[in-house]
Amino acid sequence: MTEFIPPGTQFCALPSPFPMKRGGALHGARIAYETWGTLNGARDNAILIVTGLSPDAHAASNAGNAEPGWWEQMVGPAKPIDSDRWFVICVNSLGSCKGSTGPASINPQTGETYRLDFPELSVEDGADAAAHVVRALGIERLACIIGNSMGGMTALAFMLRNPGLARSHINISGAAQALPFSIAIRSLQREAIRLDPDWNHGKYDDAHYPESGMRMARKLGVITYRSALEWDGRFGRVRLDSDHAGDDPFGLEFEVESYLEGHARRFVRRFDPNCYLYLSRSMDWFDLGEYGREQDGNRNDRAGNPGSGGVRAGLAGIRVERALAIGVQTDILFPLQQQEEIAEGLRAGGAYSEFLPLPSPQGHDAFLVDIARFGPAVAGFLATL
Amino acid sequence: MTEFIPPGTQFCALPSPFPMKRGGALHGARIAYETWGTLNGARDNAILIVTGLSPDAHAASNAGNAEPGWWEQMVGPAKPIDSDRWFVICVNSLGSCKGSTGPASINPQTGETYRLDFPELSVEDGADAAAHVVRALGIERLACIIGNSMGGMTALAFMLRNPGLARSHINISGAAQALPFSIAIRSLQREAIRLDPDWNHGKYDDAHYPESGMRMARKLGVITYRSALEWDGRFGRVRLDSDHAGDDPFGLEFEVESYLEGHARRFVRRFDPNCYLYLSRSMDWFDLGEYGREQDGNRNDRAGNPGSGGVRAGLAGIRVERALAIGVQTDILFPLQQQEEIAEGLRAGGAYSEFLPLPSPQGHDAFLVDIARFGPAVAGFLATL
Numbered sequence: 190m191t192e193f194i195p196p197g198t199q200f201c202a203l204p205s206p207f208p209m210k211r212g213g214a215l216h217g218a219r220i221a222y223e224t225w226g227t228l229n230g231a232r233d234n235a236i237l238i239v240t241g242l243s244p245d246a247h248a249a250s251n252a253g254n255a256e257p258g259w260w261e262q263m264v265g266p267a268k269p270i271d272s273d274r275w276f277v278i279c280v281n282s283l284g285s286c287k288g289s290t291g292p293a294s295i296n297p298q299t300g301e302t303y304r305l306d307f308p309e310l311s312v313e314d315g316a317d318a319a320a321h322v323v324r325a326l327g328i329e330r331l332a333c334i335i336g337n338s339m340g341g342m343t344a345l346a347f348m349l350r351n352p353g354l355a356r357s358h359i360n361i362s363g364a365a366q367a368l369p370f371s372i373a374i375r376s377l378q379r380e381a382i383r384l385d386p387d388w389n390h391g392k393y394d395d396a397h398y399p400e401s402g403m404r405m406a407r408k409l410g411v412i413t414y415r416s417a418l419e420w421d422g423r424f425g426r427v428r429l430d431s432d433h434a435g436d437d438p439f440g441l442e443f444e445v446e447s448y449l450e451g452h453a454r455r456f457v458r459r460f461d462p463n464c465y466l467y468l469s470r471s472m473d474w475f476d477l478g479e480y481g482r483e484q485d486g487n488r489n490d491r492a493g494n495p496g497s498g499g500v501r502a503g504l505a506g507i508r509v510e511r512a513l514a515i516g517v518q519t520d521i522l523f524p525l526q527q528q529e530e531i532a533e534g535l536r537a538g539g540a541y542s543e544f545l546p547l548p549s550p551q552g553h554d555a556f557l558v559d560i561a562r563f564g565p566a567v568a569g570f571l572a573t574l
Numbered sequence: 575m576t577e578f579i580p581p582g583t584q585f586c587a588l589p590s591p592f593p594m595k596r597g598g599a600l601h602g603a604r605i606a607y608e609t610w611g612t613l614n615g616a617r618d619n620a621i622l623i624v625t626g627l628s629p630d631a632h633a634a635s636n637a638g639n640a641e642p643g644w645w646e647q648m649v650g651p652a653k654p655i656d657s658d659r660w661f662v663i664c665v666n667s668l669g670s671c672k673g674s675t676g677p678a679s680i681n682p683q684t685g686e687t688y689r690l691d692f693p694e695l696s697v698e699d700g701a702d703a704a705a706h707v708v709r710a711l712g713i714e715r716l717a718c719i720i721g722n723s724m725g726g727m728t729a730l731a732f733m734l735r736n737p738g739l740a741r742s743h744i745n746i747s748g749a750a751q752a753l754p755f756s757i758a759i760r761s762l763q764r765e766a767i768r769l770d771p772d773w774n775h776g777k778y779d780d781a782h783y784p785e786s787g788m789r790m791a792r793k794l795g796v797i798t799y800r801s802a803l804e805w806d807g808r809f810g811r812v813r814l815d816s817d818h819a820g821d822d823p824f825g826l827e828f829e830v831e832s833y834l835e836g837h838a839r840r841f842v843r844r845f846d847p848n849c850y851l852y853l854s855r856s857m858d859w860f861d862l863g864e865y866g867r868e869q870d871g872n873r874n875d876r877a878g879n880p881g882s883g884g885v886r887a888g889l890a891g892i893r894v895e896r897a898l899a900i901g902v903q904t905d906i907l908f909p910l911q912q913q914e915e916i917a918e919g920l921r922a923g924g925a926y927s928e929f930l931p932l933p934s935p936q937g938h939d940a941f942l943v944d945i946a947r948f949g950p951a952v953a954g955f956l957a958t959l
Contacts, residue, residue, distance in 0.1 A: 309823050369809040369830035370802035376831045377793050379824055381766070384786045401769045408762050409794070417755035417909060424754040426861055438694050439764055439851055443858065445754035446761045466824055473828065476811055521906065524802060 193459060194288040195245055197253020198223060198281075201322045203290070210317075211474075213308030217297040220318050221281040221288025222246050223253065225264055226272030228326070235328045236270060236571075237355070238279040239319055239347070241338035242468050243460055245287035248279040262560045269560075269568035275332065282343070283318040284310040284468050286461035292391075293461035303463075305391040310467040312339070312475040316346035320354055331355040332574055335567070337556055338362050338523065339468070342475045345531070348507045349480055357511040358535070359570055361556045361563070362520055364527040365500050365534065366476040371522050374413050375469045381405035382462050391463050399462050404453040406465065411452045416519035416552035420445055477503035504534020512542040513570045515563070520553040543570075578844060579673040580630055582638020583608060583666075586707045588675070595702075596859075598693030602682040605703050606666040606673025607631050608638065610649055611657030613711070620713045621655060621956075622740070623664040624704055624732070626723035627853050628845055630672030633664040647945040654945075654953035660717065667728070668703040669695040669853050671846035677776075678846035688848075690776040695852040697724070697860040701731035705739060716740040717959055720952070722941055723747050723908065724853070727860045730916070733892045734865055742896040743920070744955055746941045746948070747905055749912040750885045750919065751861040756907050759798050760854045766790035767847050776848050784847050789838040791850065796837045801904035801937035805830060862888035889919020897927040898955045900948070905938040928955075 198221045206214035223246045228235060238248055238260075249264035250257055264270045270277055284307070286293040292307040299306075323331060334355040336344030341363010348355050364371075385402030387393055424445040441447050478499030512535040516528030525546055532544035547562045549555035556563050583606045591599035608631040613620060623633055623645075634649035635642055649655045655662055669692070671678040677692040684691075708716060719740040721729030726748010733740050749756075770787030772778055809830040826832050863884030897920040901913030910931055917929035932947045934940035941948050 366811060368802065369805035369811070369828065370797070372811075372828050373793075373797050373805070373830050373834060376828075376834070377790065377797065380793070381790060383824060384790070386771070405762065405766060405769070405790070408758075408765070412755070412758050412762065417753065417906065420754040420758070426751060426754070426757075426863075438855060439768060443754065443757050443761075445758050449758060449761070470823060478811075521802065 192286045192288065192293050192461070193245070194221065195223075195247040195254055195256070197251065198246060198288045199253075200288065201325050203318055203321055207318070209308045210311040210313045211309040215290060215308070218283070218290035218294075218318075219288075220283060220290075220322050222322055223248065223251060223279055225249060225251050225277040226275055228276040228328070232328055233330060233332060234274065235276045235278060235323070235326070235331050236333045236335060237319065237323055237331050238264070238270075238277065239315070239334065239336045239340035239343040240279065240282060241340055242282075242465070242472070243285075243456075244281075245285070246279045246281040248277075259557065263564060263567065269564040270335070270571065271568070275571070278322070278326065280319045280322055282339070282468065283315040284464060284471065286464040289318070291461070292463035292467050305463065307463070307467060310471045312342045312471050313346045313350065315471070316343050316350060319343065320347055320351045323354060329354075333357045333359060333571065335359045336361065336363055338553065339472055341523070341531075342472065345477055345504070345507065346475070348509055349477070349503070352508045355509055357570075357574055358509050358513070358540075359567060360512065360514040360528060360531050362516055362523045362528065362553055363514070363531065364475075364523045365504055365531055366478055367473050368524075368527070371413075372473045374409060374522065375473055378406035378409050379466050379469055381409070382466060388462060393462065398458065400457050403457045403460070403462055403465070407453045407456040408449045411449055413522045414552060414554040416521065416550055418519050419550040419552065422550070424448065476500070479503065480506055500530065501534050501537060504531060505538035507535055507538050507540075509535060509538075509540045511570075511573065512536075512540045513545060513566070514542070515545045515547060515556075515566055517547050517549045517552060517555045519550055520555070522553045577671050577673065577678050577846070578630070579606065580608075580632040580639055580641070582636065583631060583673045584638075585673065586710050588703055588706055592703070594693045595696040595698045596694040600675060600693070603668070603675035603679075603703075604673075605668060605675075605707050607707055608633065608636060608664055610634060610636050610662040611660055613661040613713070617713055618715060618717060619659065620661045620663060620708070620711070620716050622704065622708055622716050622719045623649070623655075623662065624700070624719065624721045624725035624728040625664065625667060626725055627667075627850070627857070628841075629666075630670070631664045631666040633662075644942065648949060648952065654949040655720070655956065656953070660956070663707070663711065665704045665707055667724070667853065668700040669849060669856065671849040674703070676846070677848035677852050690848065692848070692852060695856045697727045697856050698731045698735065700728050700856070701735060704728065705732055705736045708739065714739075718742045718744060718956065720744045721746065721748055723938065724857055726908070726916075727857065730862055730889070730892065731860070733894055734862070734888070737893045740894055742955075742959055743894050743898070743925075744952060745897065745899040745913060745916050747901060747908045747913065747938055748899070748916065749860075749908045750889055750916055751863055752858050753909075753912070757858045759794060759907065760858055763791035763794050764851050764854055766794070767851060773847060778847065783843065785842050788842045788845070788847055788850070792838045792841040793834045796834055798907045799937060799939040801906070801935055803904050804935040804937065807935070809833065861885070864888065865891055885915065886919050886922065889916060890923040892920055892923050892925075894920060894923075894925045896955075896958065897921075897925045898930060898951070899927070900930045900932060900941070900951055902932050902934045902937060902940045904935055905940070907938040
């Protein structure tokens, strides 16, 4: 219903029609993006960042918007992704509600909000849209494409579908295919939204908004984005002041419950529920193994196990010179073996490829907070380019 | 609202009033139990099983009920918990809805179902009730108390509050205190039930039952009871037949989604929602560290970390001759270090105590399914008695 566009956002029109992988096409669609630094004369110093499910294009403060961004400590002058050297682009994902066209946008063919009339969204559609932005900015070859979480999926699709458009790649807590534990978690998040009577098959408005469903979805997200290890040290069994706890035996009593509540409150009504459903499902569908099977007849075993033929062949079909796959030992959503698989698969395709497991306690979200580990890792890789 | 009592269940009246740890008392309360085998003349061959959140007392088929029980392969003649040698008792937890008194029972003081008028429930109350059953059966000393999951908490409280009542102990996937990840999961399960308009502050009936809240709670439970590793091999990315999938892009598509749906359907309306809330919260509150602090002035650090002073002292305050703590490497709900902590703490209290980590892929629920590993471990320990 509502879009949330940071000030200073720039827009790039997509070709119209813009065909979607699972069928249908968008008309008059656009991608929101922001930039840091300056594209050099050779146009060879550009880095593209593709994001996780929820971030906007405002990765860090810049000329158009002085507010801190979601990766403030990583992007900017003299920061690990150094805008004194690099021309950095961050795109808001296709299907999101932060400026790029998605289910919360107006369908120009009807004049109404798309809602569930938006065509089925694939990670590949987001990759195609990002590739269009890169080319529209006059860039024929990125120095690097960096993808976090869902963005790690987007970056793989981007490279596979646009050979030569990226010279190198950093994959952070990404995956070459969705595995059943993460599918189960996302399925439950979507069910929470869809079970909320105010979701109303996507026809909510601000007065009737699926707030409890979005709260549940966000809390479950936060549980799986962090780690038990971090929470043991951070919250333990500490209780709220009795002022906050109240008499309800099922009310908030432990600090960890209050932490989840705070996260949910900050998210609800800042992200469009239908966009959430579309982006969430796109991750379940993502499977680079499809391309492996197409290319050489390899098939995953029944279980579609990581490392089985299709995924490996799909990764090996990607042409990139250098790659770094970073993962976190405490990540339960995109577990470490998925980043190892990416590093190995890209190496099989001819890349100089490294796998870097980090001992961050913060789980899947570590790249947002453990800058002490992620900063040097990313800066070190970029220094080799 | 509704109790679910298997045929052949026996009952033991609790003292009336039966005082509750957090205040209040029950009147005319009872505990449901079943038995296997025969108590010998010395009355020294009894084994008590205390259960996780949802099981009834029907652990296995017996004279009163030929239906298979929830631990059918573990309990019975010539089985690992061999009823040819042992007199085995399994109690349904106080606060449950499977025959023991709980929020779904009639409050004799009002003639109405307790619902939220049931006093606040602690794991210790369940332990006290189980101890009463043991003594009422004429047993002064159990050969062993076996506790699974929540029952692992109950067994620790049982031994601490009833010194000498158990000679040995097997703790399976239990914990000496609730940690924040498991508190967060349970808090979210309770929130799902409480957000369901049909929960109606506990005043539901069969016609208006919080079915969607219970579905969500159960699905989240199943996700945390099993493991990502098991599901990679079991489900992978296998899809349902297109007959089942339908046109809804957010409907069931992957086998793992259908598996969760099946579990939810089998659970909903077979467990009372208010009982679920009470038992769930009792686990959050459980902290053997309370006793450690009482006993020797030890305090947990702010984070209440496992292994910090209070919990260790609480465990060391338990008097038992032999103990075995079994854990599973893939358990995310009651992680392995919690069973190691139990083994070490009981050893510090003077027990001959062993820690057995098992590589079962099935996570927290492995003891219900990985009988190939759990059977010999339990039988081996019992053979030493």
